Amino acid sequence: xxxxxxxxxxxxxxxxxxxxxxxxxxxxxxxxxxxxxxxxxxxxxxxxxxxxxxxxxxxxxxxxxxxxxxxxxxxxxxxxxxxxxxxxxxxxxxxxxxxxxxxxxxxxxxxxxxxxxxxxxxxxxxxxxxxxxxxxxxxxxxxxxxxxxxxxxxxxxxxxxxxxxxxxxxxxxxxxxxxxx
Amino acid sequence: xxxxxxxxxxxxxxxxxxxxxxxxxxxxxxxxxxxxxxxxxxxxxxxxxxxxxxxxxxxxxxxxxxxxxxxxxxxxxxxxxxxxxxxxxxxxxxxxxxxxxxxxxxxxxxxxxxxxxxxxxxxxxxxxxxxxxxxxxxxxxxxxxxxxxxxxxxxxxxxxxxxxxxxxxxxxxxxxxxxxxxxxxxxxxxxxxxxxx
Numbered sequence: 001x002x003x004x005x006x007x008x009x010x011x012x013x014x015x016x017x018x019x020x021x022x023x024x025x026x027x028x029x030x031x032x033x034x035x036x037x038x039x040x041x042x043x044x045x046x047x048x049x050x051x052x053x054x055x056x057x058x059x060x061x062x063x064x065x066x067x068x069x070x071x072x073x074x075x076x077x078x079x080x081x082x083x084x085x086x087x088x089x090x091x092x093x094x095x096x097x098x099x100x101x102x103x104x105x106x107x108x109x110x111x112x113x114x115x116x117x118x119x120x121x122x123x124x125x126x127x128x129x130x131x132x133x134x135x136x137x138x139x140x141x142x143x144x145x146x147x148x149x150x151x152x153x154x155x156x157x158x159x160x161x162x163x164x165x166x167x168x169x170x171x172x173x174x175x176x177x178x179x180x181x
Numbered sequence: 182x183x184x185x186x187x188x189x190x191x192x193x194x195x196x197x198x199x200x201x202x203x204x205x206x207x208x209x210x211x212x213x214x215x216x217x218x219x220x221x222x223x224x225x226x227x228x229x230x231x232x233x234x235x236x237x238x239x240x241x242x243x244x245x246x247x248x249x250x251x252x253x254x255x256x257x258x259x260x261x262x263x264x265x266x267x268x269x270x271x272x273x274x275x276x277x278x279x280x281x282x283x284x285x286x287x288x289x290x291x292x293x294x295x296x297x298x299x300x301x302x303x304x305x306x307x308x309x310x311x312x313x314x315x316x317x318x319x320x321x322x323x324x325x326x327x328x329x330x331x332x333x334x335x336x337x338x339x340x341x342x343x344x345x346x347x348x349x350x351x352x353x354x355x356x357x358x359x360x361x362x363x364x365x366x367x368x369x370x371x372x373x374x375x376x377x378x
Contacts, residue, residue: 019267026263034259038252051262052269059270117251124246143236144248146229168239175240 003028005071012062022062026055029072033079039140040083040133042105044114050086054079069154076155084133105129127177131170138163139170 003011003024011021033054038047057078065074096104106129109115109122117125128136137156141147142163149160156163196204236244 022270023263023267026266030259030262034254035250035252038254042252044252044254052266055266056270056273059273112252114253114255115251116253120246121249121251124243125251142232144250146232148228171236171240171243175243178240178242178246 006067009062009065009067009071022059025058025062029075030055032072033075036076036141036145037079037083039144040080040137041087042108042115042129043112046086046090046108050079050082053086054082057082073151073154077157080137080155087133102126102130123178123181124174127174127181130177131173135166135170135173138166139174142167143171 003021008021008025008028011017012025014021030051034047034051037050037054038044041047041050054075058075065071091104094104106126109125109129128139131139134156138152141152141155142149147155149163152158152163153160158166193204233244
């Protein structure tokens with residue numbers, strides 16, 4: 001049974017229905033958030049860790065969530081920030097410069113047992129991995145998930161103009177990579 | 182028109198005969214969509230087509246690659262995840278409670294009264310323990326005297342008391358005799374002495 005965000009929040013605030021509402025919230029948003037995180041982190045196990053952290057944060061902070069923004073936007077924002085923080089920590093731990101994402105994530109891609117791609121898909125994924133983190137997130141959200149710039153702007157707290165420019169650059173870079181490789 | 186109505190009526194009769202319960206149900210659709218869905222759908226579709234066109238012109242190679250996700254995930258992952266996260270959250274909550282208690286104990290508003298109470302209670306308990314030790318020592322002392330007496334043979338005690346009393350009397354008698362002898366030897370009148378004294 002799907003409840004509206006408003007109904008979910010009302011039920012979450014009631015101690016008797018708190019667990020039930022949280023369970024519904026997880027069921028309603030887990031897939032979207034999983035795929036959003038997975039495209040950033042690539043590796044399934046890392047994605048699973050971060051998704052858990054996201055929902056733990058949601059559990060802890062949902063009481064303080066103000067209905068000024070949409071629940072969906074708020075959840076995506078937590079997921080994005082958690083993913084970027086996780087990625088930076090991992091890169092730091094492995095002694096990799098923060099801007100050298102490509103090789104690090106490409107290794108993740110090849111070692112992940114839950115990744116099955118043909119040659120052209122593999123090339124596309126590697127092309128996407130050459131993009132800086134935030135540009136990569138914008139590209140994935142727009143190209144694969146068809147999220148509107150206005151919504152993206154709320155999630156990433158970036159202006160629509162900047163997002164459009166970022167996406168435009170990302171498309172150009174991916175295209176160049178595909179032509180050259 | 183009449184022909185159409187006739188067909189419709191004959192179909193209704195047919196349904197009445199074949200599925201009488203179904204024919205009684207309302208023919209209205211139970212499915213609903215938001216009021217603005219169809220208005221926004223057109224805009225959404227237009228945006229999507231514009232994006233595709235843009236990609237086609239800007240990145241023809243990219244636009245030819247089919248959009249599918251090469252990422253897979255374990256079987257039943259999404260069926261099991263909600264239960265897993267609920268367990269994690271419940272465990273975290275109980276751990277958080279302990280952590281919150283520790284944090285609360287560190288806060289001065291809470292820590293000072295609690296520490297004062299503990300100190301008073303500790304001092305009180307210490308004082309009571311010391312008092313009870315003194316009483317215990319006294320009782321032990323008393324007990325040890327009684328125990329010692331209990332261990333000594335009763336006849337020895339009686340002899341000691343009797344001998345103590347008799348030797349005292351003998352001494353007094355001896356002293357009195359010596360005094361009388363002195364008074365006689367020196368011709369001192371006992372009455373005068375009593376008067377002077």
